[in-house]
Amino acid sequence: MAILEIRKFPDEVLKRKALPVEDxxxxxxxxxxxxxETMYAAPGIGLAAPQVGVSKRLIVLDVGYKDGxxxxxxxxxxxxxxxxxLIDSEEGCLSVPGHVVNVKRSARVAxxxxxxxxxxxxxxxxxxxxxxxxxxxxxxxGILILDRLGPFRRELLKKRILKERRLEAxx
Ligand code: NI
Numbered sequence: 001m002a003i004l005e006i007r008k009f010p011d012e013v014l015k016r017k018a019l020p021v022e023d024x025x026x027x028x029x030x031x032x033x034x035x036x037e038t039m040y041a042a043p044g045i046g047l048a049a050p051q052v053g054v055s056k057r058l059i060v061l062d063v064g065y066k067d068g069x070x071x072x073x074x075x076x077x078x079x080x081x082x083x084x085x086l087i088d089s090e091e092g093c094l095s096v097p098g099h100v101v102n103v104k105r106s107a108r109v110a111x112x113x114x115x116x117x118x119x120x121x122x123x124x125x126x127x128x129x130x131x132x133x134x135x136x137x138x139x140x141x142g143i144l145i146l147d148r149l150g151p152f153r154r155e156l157l158k159k160r161i162l163k164e165r166r167l168e169a170x171x
Contacts, residue, residue, distance in 0.1 A: 001037040004052040008095050009144055009161055011053075018048075018055045018140040021076045024118040028058075032074055032116050035060045044094045046132045048139030051095050059136035063128045075113040075121065078137055082110035082124075091135060093145050098164075099157065103148045105134045 007013055021028060031054060039047040039060055046061040062072045083106035091103045108126040111133050115121045125133055135145070146154055146161075 001033045003041050004034050004038045006038065006042065006047075006051055006094050007053050008097065008165075009146065009158075010165075011095070013050050013053050013055055014095055014139070014144060015142045016050065016055050017142050018050050018057045020057050021114075024076065024114070024116070028076075029116065031056075032058070032060065036062075036072065036074070040065070042094050045128070046136045047094065048136045050139050050142075057140045059133075059140070061129070061132050061136060063132050073123070074116040075111065076116065076118070078111050078113035078133070078140070080109055080134065080137055081112050081122075082108075084108040089131060091131065091145050093135070095139075096145055096161065099145075099161070101145050101149055101153075101157070103131075103135075103145055105131050109133055111137070 031049065035047050035049065035052060038052060039062065043066070045063045045066070046059065049056045049058040057077045059078055060074050062070055064071050085107055086104040087107045088102050088104050090100045092100045107130065108124070109130045110122065110124045112122045146157055149157065
């Protein structure tokens with residue numbers, strides 16, 4: 001296994017709509033293992049393939065491991081099939097490090113996809129898992145938490161982050 005580089009805003013791959021996974025082969029299994037290792041090392045509770053530079057519809061999540069109730073999920077070609085009323089909550093992202101923003105998300109969701117062996121999977125979730133699923137599926141559409149802000153706050157924050165990146169690059 002290997003820890004992969006996490007791509008950060010404004011990396012172009014994060015803006016792209018990811019393509020469906022068609023072959024569940026050895027290369028994909030290695031990518032899944034590497035994504036899981038990268039997620040835990042970050043540490044993060046979820047990671048989408050575009051965040052490691054691979055524009056494919058694949059996400060890994062484990063919202064419970066930080067508090068000892070680990071439940072690792074790998075979903076290939078995930079689809080949101082049911083949503084609920086929207087609620088506001090704070091969210092961060094490994095591709096937008098150092099910033100937490102308020103994002104409206106469905107309180108409960110149902111998601112359909114394939115597990116890492118290609119077996120159909122359907123899960124219902126609420127709370128943090130529901131939020132994390134929506135966040136990771138957004139990544140597959142090229143949507144970041146910044147894009148979920150109103151236009152004024154979005155442009156302000158994007159400008160601020162681009163400035164931070166320039167300062168980092170000068171160091
Ligand atoms: Ni993210």
